[in-house]
Amino acid sequence: MRVSGAFMVGAVAMGVAVAAITDDKPLLTVVGAVVGGVVSTFAPDLLDRMREKAAATEALGAAAELTPEGSGPAMLLHASRGVVPFEGRERELEELLAWCRNSEAGRLRLLTGPGGVGKSRLALELARRLGPGWGYLEVRDDGEADALARWRAVEQRQVLMVVDYAETRTGLSQLLHEVAGDEGRRVRVLLLARSAGEWWQQLGGESARVRQMVAKAGPGIELAEQVRAGKPDRNLVAEAVPYFAAALGVEPPETFWVELGEGPHRILDLHAAALVVVLRSQRRSGTVSVSVGHVLEELLGHERRYWLQTAKARRFLRGPFGLSVRVVEQTVAAGTLLGARDRDQAVEVAGRVPDSVASGVVADWLRELYPPREGEDDGEWLGRLQPDRLAELHVTRQLAGSAELLQACLGDLDERQARRALVMLARAAQQLEGAGEILQRLLPEVASEVGSIPAPRETLIALYEALPYPSLLLAEAHALLARRILDSAPPDAGSGERARWLSSLGIHLTALGRPADALSVTEEAVTLRRKLAAAYPDRYRPHLANSLLNLGEALSELGRLADALPVTEEAVTILRELAETYPDRYSLDLAASLANLGVRLSELGRSADALPVEQEAVTILRELAEAYPDHYSPELARSLTNLGNRLLELSRPADALPVTEEAATILRELAEAYPDRYRPDLTSSLNNLGVTLSELSRLADALPVQQEVVTLRRQLAEAYPDRYRPELARSLYNLGVTLAALGRPADALPVEQEAVTILRQLAEAYPDRYRPELARYLLNLGVTLSELGRLTDALPVAEEAVTVLRELAEAYPDRYRPDLARSLYNLGVTLAALGRPADALPVEQEAVTIRRQLVEAYPDRYRPGLARSLYNLGVYFSELGRPADALPVEQEAVTILRELAEAYPDRYRPDLADSLYNLGETLSELGRPAEAADMSQEAEQIRANLDGC
Numbered sequence: 001m002r003v004s005g006a007f008m009v010g011a012v013a014m015g016v017a018v019a020a021i022t023d024d025k026p027l028l029t030v031v032g033a034v035v036g037g038v039v040s041t042f043a044p045d046l047l048d049r050m051r052e053k054a055a056a057t058e059a060l061g062a063a064a065e066l067t068p069e070g071s072g073p074a075m076l077l078h079a080s081r082g083v084v085p086f087e088g089r090e091r092e093l094e095e096l097l098a099w100c101r102n103s104e105a106g107r108l109r110l111l112t113g114p115g116g117v118g119k120s121r122l123a124l125e126l127a128r129r130l131g132p133g134w135g136y137l138e139v140r141d142d143g144e145a146d147a148l149a150r151w152r153a154v155e156q157r158q159v160l161m162v163v164d165y166a167e168t169r170t171g172l173s174q175l176l177h178e179v180a181g182d183e184g185r186r187v188r189v190l191l192l193a194r195s196a197g198e199w200w201q202q203l204g205g206e207s208a209r210v211r212q213m214v215a216k217a218g219p220g221i222e223l224a225e226q227v228r229a230g231k232p233d234r235n236l237v238a239e240a241v242p243y244f245a246a247a248l249g250v251e252p253p254e255t256f257w258v259e260l261g262e263g264p265h266r267i268l269d270l271h272a273a274a275l276v277v278v279l280r281s282q283r284r285s286g287t288v289s290v291s292v293g294h295v296l297e298e299l300l301g302h303e304r305r306y307w308l309q310t311a312k313a314r315r316f317l318r319g320p321f322g323l324s325v326r327v328v329e330q331t332v333a334a335g336t337l338l339g340a341r342d343r344d345q346a347v348e349v350a351g352r353v354p355d356s357v358a359s360g361v362v363a364d365w366l367r368e369l370y371p372p373r374e375g376e377d378d379g380e381w382l383g384r385l386q387p388d389r390l391a392e393l394h395v396t397r398q399l400a401g402s403a404e405l406l407q408a409c410l411g412d413l414d415e416r417q418a419r420r421a422l423v424m425l426a427r428a429a430q431q432l433e434g435a436g437e438i439l440q441r442l443l444p445e446v447a448s449e450v451g452s453i454p455a456p457r458e459t460l461i462a463l464y465e466a467l468p469y470p471s472l473l474l475a476e477a478h479a480l481l482a483r484r485i486l487d488s489a490p491p492d493a494g495s496g497e498r499a500r501w502l503s504s505l506g507i508h509l510t511a512l513g514r515p516a517d518a519l520s521v522t523e524e525a526v527t528l529r530r531k532l533a534a535a536y537p538d539r540y541r542p543h544l545a546n547s548l549l550n551l552g553e554a555l556s557e558l559g560r561l562a563d564a565l566p567v568t569e570e571a572v573t574i575l576r577e578l579a580e581t582y583p584d585r586y587s588l589d590l591a592a593s594l595a596n597l598g599v600r601l602s603e604l605g606r607s608a609d610a611l612p613v614e615q616e617a618v619t620i621l622r623e624l625a626e627a628y629p630d631h632y633s634p635e636l637a638r639s640l641t642n643l644g645n646r647l648l649e650l651s652r653p654a655d656a657l658p659v660t661e662e663a664a665t666i667l668r669e670l671a672e673a674y675p676d677r678y679r680p681d682l683t684s685s686l687n688n689l690g691v692t693l694s695e696l697s698r699l700a701d702a703l704p705v706q707q708e709v710v711t712l713r714r715q716l717a718e719a720y721p722d723r724y725r726p727e728l729a730r731s732l733y734n735l736g737v738t739l740a741a742l743g744r745p746a747d748a749l750p751v752e753q754e755a756v757t758i759l760r761q762l763a764e765a766y767p768d769r770y771r772p773e774l775a776r777y778l779l780n781l782g783v784t785l786s787e788l789g790r791l792t793d794a795l796p797v798a799e800e801a802v803t804v805l806r807e808l809a810e811a812y813p814d815r816y817r818p819d820l821a822r823s824l825y826n827l828g829v830t831l832a833a834l835g836r837p838a839d840a841l842p843v844e845q846e847a848v849t850i851r852r853q854l855v856e857a858y859p860d861r862y863r864p865g866l867a868r869s870l871y872n873l874g875v876y877f878s879e880l881g882r883p884a885d886a887l888p889v890e891q892e893a894v895t896i897l898r899e900l901a902e903a904y905p906d907r908y909r910p911d912l913a914d915s916l917y918n919l920g921e922t923l924s925e926l927g928r929p930a931e932a933a934d935m936s937q938e939a940e941q942i943r944a945n946l947d948g949c
Helices: 044-063 073-077 090-101 119-130 147-154 172-180 198-203 208-217 233-248 267-281 292-313 325-338 343-351 360-369 388-401 403-409 415-428 433-446 457-466 475-487 495-511 515-535 537-557 561-581 583-603 607-627 629-649 653-673 675-695 699-719 721-741 745-765 767-787 791-811 813-833 837-857 859-879 883-903 905-925 929-948
Strands: 108-112 135-138 159-163 187-193 256-259 288-291
Touching (some): 073 233, 073 292, 090 108, 090 119, 090 187, 108 119, 108 208, 119 159, 119 187, 135 147, 147 159, 147 172, 159 172, 172 198, 172 208, 208 583, 267 288, 267 292, 288 292, 292 360, 292 388, 325 388, 325 403, 388 415, 415 433, 415 457, 475 495, 495 537, 537 583, 561 583, 583 629, 629 653, 675 699, 675 721, 699 721, 721 745, 721 767, 745 767, 767 791, 767 813, 791 813, 813 859, 837 859, 859 883, 859 905, 883 905
Parallel strands (some): 108 187, 135 159, 159 187
């Protein structure tokens, strides 16, 4: 065959547009194939096919995520550069390789972990190990809908498709629908995300095929920060240094020192440390010292020098209109945040920076700093600073430091720019508090109908999914976004879509301490989902169960405990059936529903019924946490906290202690790493630990724990009063109890008074929810005032507690009779101390009657209280000159206390001695001196033994 001209079309030009994956070549994403001039000797149909192939290849390039080609040193950290050979993650790799190679396996998997932990590196290594028989496509943002079709137009072989930042992809469900329908050819979709949030749950509510894919995917793989077990982080840094030196064309330093601090560390930070070691060694002699905690800062400094050097070379820094260092830094931040589709838009972006000018040469300079991949037709004209964590740090710092820049960069944006900017800030908020604060200020504008920042519905949804959850700082932002998304639903939106956002809004309103607002939207969500579940049970029953749980929580927060129980029980029934069919998919949801049911039963005074429910939840979560500790440890800790509560309610503090200590240990580690997310859970766990220690008479150990809880909750209540003032009041109450038990009533008094003040305010707004707690706090405050000799102040407090609890016990006898008995007991003590035994007597008789009934049902829990009431009742009879009535009462008290002292001598022998002494006095008054002497002698012997101890 004769050819003419300078170009030939050969196998390379006609081949697939995805580079082969080999051991000696870094993995590339899709590249466009170049088809040169073709001689006329080709047949027309062959030429047409070649042209179609070339067009398909170009189209595939538009669906692929492109590899950046910047020249700054930080670009060497990008996963696609492959500067440092892959290390570790063998367990995860084996699991993913087996998934890809097993023809019976599901098509979808989820890989989660915080930024910089190595998700992209792992995906690339997976593709490399799969070998040339597999293709690889990293799907670009907005390219999900037709990515598979474009791939199939070029290639028919098996393919690994990777979707990074899956939680922000609005077209993800379309991609999965296409994948589900791609019969007969192996496709694997690996989603990379920073966390598995509601977006992952919602994928499970798509079509039956997609729902099956999600169910088969299981909980996903969560990458821990530790790269390789048994290999120190210091070694990983040392091994990376020569590779970065070779990439930069310099000699590696002979000696260096890396300050690691507490680990383990993310692979990005370790490689950044190695890169900084090499960069720093070029500027100084001797031993180089680097701190991992500051490497991103230093790396940003190297990038800054790179910007300034190139700007200086272009003479941007000279003359009256030259750019300042600050303008250079802000220009890079604006370009990274907003990007640009073409040169004109890049000029406009550069002109947004205060004190800058809209200049074509500045736009060209930005493109040279961080160019996009060559050959990109419909993608970004500008690249951006990499890696993402470095970009997020720089952008957040520049926006937080300049209100003018913030306003300029987030006003007058097109839809693409708005989505890019807001989602980037949401990703940054996962790690940087400054980004969260920016979003908190911006979201009222974003989420309003006429906000200054354009926010199409798709952008709002992507932003909602990218925000860290749960988050104290962004709790209001979540609610705002959910409301805006709900209100912006198109008229033809299905009831499933409306129910989703009603349910989300209800969750956030409850979390903000606004259960009354949450109730109506949650009830509507339940109504809609009940109808959907009746018509499409496989698809919507899981969502109905979740909405029922949310409804139970809202009802409980409003004090409607009897109404909360049946809806929670219904949710458990649904999820138990689902977990039996799809255990990998619904075991976690079942455990969460069981935990909720345990709380609902406890609130109704049914702790014995709640205990096995909580134990089942812990069993499920312990199994999950053993398999996936990073993913399920938080849920296990919360469930352990609940189980400890139930054991305490059943007077089993010794059993509660190890459970509560385990929960506190897990949550303390989590709160140190993610304070915004886990501090509330830690305070709850520590609060329970303090109560447990008090119940075990370890008051000295309990006191510092409860003081820490008060400090933490005071900080939370100052920042988020609606949500955490009730929690602060509870911790103050517990601290007051412990101080009083330690014989420090003067210290307990102001603490208890503050708790009562908070609860009075809450009970005025939500009487059904907070009056029971107010009554308990009043009860303790009255006791403390009595101990301080302030009886006239104590009496109205004790009477108020009885009044409130009598009303509650009439409505909910199982729940509030124990508290009513206790309040009657205290009121009787106060009346007697004021010299009014005749008034105290009927009050104590009522307490005894209630406690007898309680002992019949729960002897272990209520016999000590009955003994105390009998003791006091005998005293009042004696003071009224009725020793014959006092005698049987005091004898019964002695019998109970004798049995208790045998089982718990340290706790009950003092009470037994007092009761024996009183019984002796009564026997003496009745003319039975011999028996009286025996009682007195036994009492003295017990006291002597106690003094000897």
